[in-house]
Amino acid sequence: MDLTNWGDKMPTVVYSKIKNKVKGLLPPQEMAIKEGLFLGKNIMVSAPTASGKTLIAEMAILNALSNGKKAIYIAPMRALISEKYEDFKNDYPDIKTALSMGDYTESDSHLDKYDVIFVSTEKLDSMLRNSHNYMMNVGCIVYDEIHLLVDNDRGPTLEFLIALNRKIFPSAQIIGLSATIANGNDIANWLDCNFVKSDFRPVKLVKKIYLNGELINGKRDEINNVDNPLLNIAIELLKKRKQALVFSQTKKTTMSNALALSEVTGTKLDPEEVSALKRLSDEVLHVLDIPTSQCEKLSEVIKRGVAFHHAGLLNKQRKLVENAFRNGLIKFIVATPTLAMGVNLPANTVIISSVYRYGDFGSEPLPALEIEQMLGRAGRPKYDTEGTAIIIAKNERDEQLIREKYFDGETEPIISKFNNEVAVRKYVLALIDMDIYKSENAVHKFFDELYISEFGIDMEGYIDSALDFLEEHGFIKDERGKLSTTPYGKLVNRLYLDPYTGLLFMSFIEQVKKRDKLNPFAVLHLLFCSSEFKFLRVTQSEFNKYEDESYKLELMTDQNIVEYDRYVSAIKMAHVIDDWINERNERDIEEEYKILPGEFYTMLESLRWLSYSLKEFFKALGARYADISRLSMRVKHGVKDELVPLIAIPEVGRVRARRMYSRGIRSFADAKSADLQLLSSVLGDRIGKKVYMYFHAADPQKKLI
Numbered sequence: 001m002d003l004t005n006w007g008d009k010m011p012t013v014v015y016s017k018i019k020n021k022v023k024g025l026l027p028p029q030e031m032a033i034k035e036g037l038f039l040g041k042n043i044m045v046s047a048p049t050a051s052g053k054t055l056i057a058e059m060a061i062l063n064a065l066s067n068g069k070k071a072i073y074i075a076p077m078r079a080l081i082s083e084k085y086e087d088f089k090n091d092y093p094d095i096k097t098a099l100s101m102g103d104y105t106e107s108d109s110h111l112d113k114y115d116v117i118f119v120s121t122e123k124l125d126s127m128l129r130n131s132h133n134y135m136m137n138v139g140c141i142v143y144d145e146i147h148l149l150v151d152n153d154r155g156p157t158l159e160f161l162i163a164l165n166r167k168i169f170p171s172a173q174i175i176g177l178s179a180t181i182a183n184g185n186d187i188a189n190w191l192d193c194n195f196v197k198s199d200f201r202p203v204k205l206v207k208k209i210y211l212n213g214e215l216i217n218g219k220r221d222e223i224n225n226v227d228n229p230l231l232n233i234a235i236e237l238l239k240k241r242k243q244a245l246v247f248s249q250t251k252k253t254t255m256s257n258a259l260a261l262s263e264v265t266g267t268k269l270d271p272e273e274v275s276a277l278k279r280l281s282d283e284v285l286h287v288l289d290i291p292t293s294q295c296e297k298l299s300e301v302i303k304r305g306v307a308f309h310h311a312g313l314l315n316k317q318r319k320l321v322e323n324a325f326r327n328g329l330i331k332f333i334v335a336t337p338t339l340a341m342g343v344n345l346p347a348n349t350v351i352i353s354s355v356y357r358y359g360d361f362g363s364e365p366l367p368a369l370e371i372e373q374m375l376g377r378a379g380r381p382k383y384d385t386e387g388t389a390i391i392i393a394k395n396e397r398d399e400q401l402i403r404e405k406y407f408d409g410e411t412e413p414i415i416s417k418f419n420n421e422v423a424v425r426k427y428v429l430a431l432i433d434m435d436i437y438k439s440e441n442a443v444h445k446f447f448d449e450l451y452i453s454e455f456g457i458d459m460e461g462y463i464d465s466a467l468d469f470l471e472e473h474g475f476i477k478d479e480r481g482k483l484s485t486t487p488y489g490k491l492v493n494r495l496y497l498d499p500y501t502g503l504l505f506m507s508f509i510e511q512v513k514k515r516d517k518l519n520p521f522a523v524l525h526l527l528f529c530s531s532e533f534k535f536l537r538v539t540q541s542e543f544n545k546y547e548d549e550s551y552k553l554e555l556m557t558d559q560n561i562v563e564y565d566r567y568v569s570a571i572k573m574a575h576v577i578d579d580w581i582n583e584r585n586e587r588d589i590e591e592e593y594k595i596l597p598g599e600f601y602t603m604l605e606s607l608r609w610l611s612y613s614l615k616e617f618f619k620a621l622g623a624r625y626a627d628i629s630r631l632s633m634r635v636k637h638g639v640k641d642e643l644v645p646l647i648a649i650p651e652v653g654r655v656r657a658r659r660m661y662s663r664g665i666r667s668f669a670d671a672k673s674a675d676l677q678l679l680s681s682v683l684g685d686r687i688g689k690k691v692y693m694y695f696h697a698a699d700p701q702k703k704l705i
């Protein structure tokens with residue numbers, strides 16, 4: 001329906017803000033309004049990809065603002081939340097909008113100056129523990145991708161946060177946005193929402209199965225025949241000048257498929273494309289000072305209009321690839337399924353190269369919800385009248401599975417993942433640290449507010465053993481039935497750690513307290529032993545090697561607290577970082593440990609938070625923490641100890657610091673007394689001058705030359 005018809009059915013402020021953006025409303029948007037969006041009713045929407053769910057949230061936010069309230073927009077993935085923030089800021093430039101997803105350690109108390117806050121689930125969860133009274137007057141809270149309640153890692157955090165928000169902001173309108181799921185009504189019931197379910201798609205989606213050189217979709221389209229199914233399809237698409245997103249299950253297969261595709265695309269490019277791709281390829285290659293072998297591989301396939309896309313890429317490379325796909329330069333992206341969840345990157349055609357993934361029980365078919373999210377990427381609302389999604393079947397059995405499970409079947413119900421020991425332990429502590437949950441009874445009651453209670457799962461046992469654990473290890477105390485957190489309990493909670501990690505840290509500090517010097521390797525090993533560290537990849541032969549080594553090393557992580565596998569695997573990770581702080585580069589690290597740059601930088605980021613946390617424990621236990629601070633600096637910048645003083649100078653990173661050191665500038669004082677000529681000859685004119693000015697800008701005696 002034309003937007004003008006809605007003029008009298010929506011608040012004037014909302015109408016005037018969206019009228020330049022859209023000409024009419026899409027069916028799920030109309031339905032949400034009819035269900036009371038502007039009357040402050042809670043709304044849960046389950047609708048396909050690109051059906052316009054975001055605008056529903058935006059209208060609710062605008063409405064809250066027009067009532068003098070604030071709004072929070074929550075999404076579980078960083079890439080997604082920053083995309084939503086950028087879009088919102090562009091579309092509504094005069095609204096005071098903030099993005100918050102940084103460190104778990106910053107409290108962001110300045111956020112009350114903004115009207116809308118875009119925040120990741122984890123970040124908001126940690127913020128709510130660190131300060132209680134800011135951000136009042138919240139009128140609307142949006143949960144995007146709320147079906148991720150089912151995610152093993154992110155689900156419990158999201159679930160806890162939603163329940164907690166309902167306590168803290170009881171009058172805030174809730175907007176839940178979800179992909180098409182079987183039991184949206186369960187979530188709607190849980191949150192007292194009016195439920196909007198829609199099958200509307202802005203672009204028609206045609207689903208096909210590829211089997212034995214044919215595309216099966218009612219009628220059979222015969223297509224070109226070479227051995228590789230993916231190439232068969234690609235050749236057809238290239239003829240029609242169409243782009244495709246290809247989903248492949250592992251990082252390795254995304255790369256091999258991209259390489260195969262690049263052999264057929266190369267000859268189909270026009271000269272301008274070739275030169276633009278060459279420039280892009282150079283840029284991708286030189287994101288790091290010294291390109292790794294993955295950088296080289298990516299840059300090679302990009303020259304021929306193809307890219308792979310997975311968590312091993314550096315953020316900058318990922319952005320370059322996504323943009324080049326959007327503007328048509330890159331013809332095929334071969335991605336792992338994470339791309340289907342995160343970024344808004346539709347394509348004319350989507351190809352799923354296999355519906356199996358290697359899981360705990362061998363090769364398993366993917367969940368229908370995941371396939372649905374991938375298929376849903378087909379069809380670009382602004383350009384296509386129809387999108388095509390093709391799943392490749394290896395044989396007739398596959399074909400039947402695809403038809404029954406993915407085309408005709410329903411997606412899996414979204415169930416709670418809160419029945420997990422770690423989550424319960426962590427959140428019981430969080431509750432007790434708040435003013436409102438000071439008795440066992442109050443804690444139990446809070447659990448009745450969680451999504452899991454919709455499923456009749458008994459949580460009593462979990463809660464009681466968490467309470468016992470926390471009390472036994474001194475994180476909480478029970479004074480005649482009144483529960484409270486101890487200083488260590490408070491610390492663990494403020495740092496957003498698993499109490500188990502707190503235990504691990506404390507036992508380490510007890511051991512090292514009396515020593516003069518801390519061995520950096522032992523500290524790194526400890527940090528990688530904490531359960532917060534998700535990424536530990538070792539092969540069997542590596543495991544054997546590090547197991548042998550474990551007897552020789554002087555490690556100080558308490559073996560009774562850590563799982564044995566983790567204890568051994570952490571040795572590998574400690575080696576990776578130990579090499580890094582001895583100034584080996586990303587290329588060597590990739591080669592020796594098979595750790596890709598994107599993974600490596602993600603590791604560094606988690607280490608930053610964990611080493612900060614460890615330092616706070618050292619302080620709390622009255623131990624000397626200077627060594628930890630120094631080690632954190634070294635990890636952040638990848639330098640030997642001797643470069644730590646130089647790294648504190650702005651513009652100076654590991655490469656420049658090393659250059660200065662080898663030219664005799666070895667301390668902060670050396671750098672300060674160096675003249676411009678020396679600094680320029682070591683650092684180049686531009687940086688040399690900047691560094692010189694840093695030391696002398698406020699010093700009128702010293703002239704530049």
Ligand SMILES: Nc1ncnc2c1ncn2[C@@H]1O[C@H](COP(=O)(O)OP(=O)(O)OP(=O)(O)O)[C@@H](O)[C@H]1O
Pocket residue numbers: 022023024025026029047048049050051052053054055178179202344381
């Ligand atoms: N009323 C409208 N008229 C025209 N285009 C619209 C309208 N509402 C939304 N759109 C456009 O539709 C596209 C997809 O919308 P949106 O990002 O909200 O998808 P979504 O439903 O959140 O899907 P996903 O499951 O992928 O997150 C966007 O490009 C948006 O600008």
Ligand SMILES: [Mg+2]
Pocket residue numbers: 053054144177
């Ligand atoms: Mg969305």
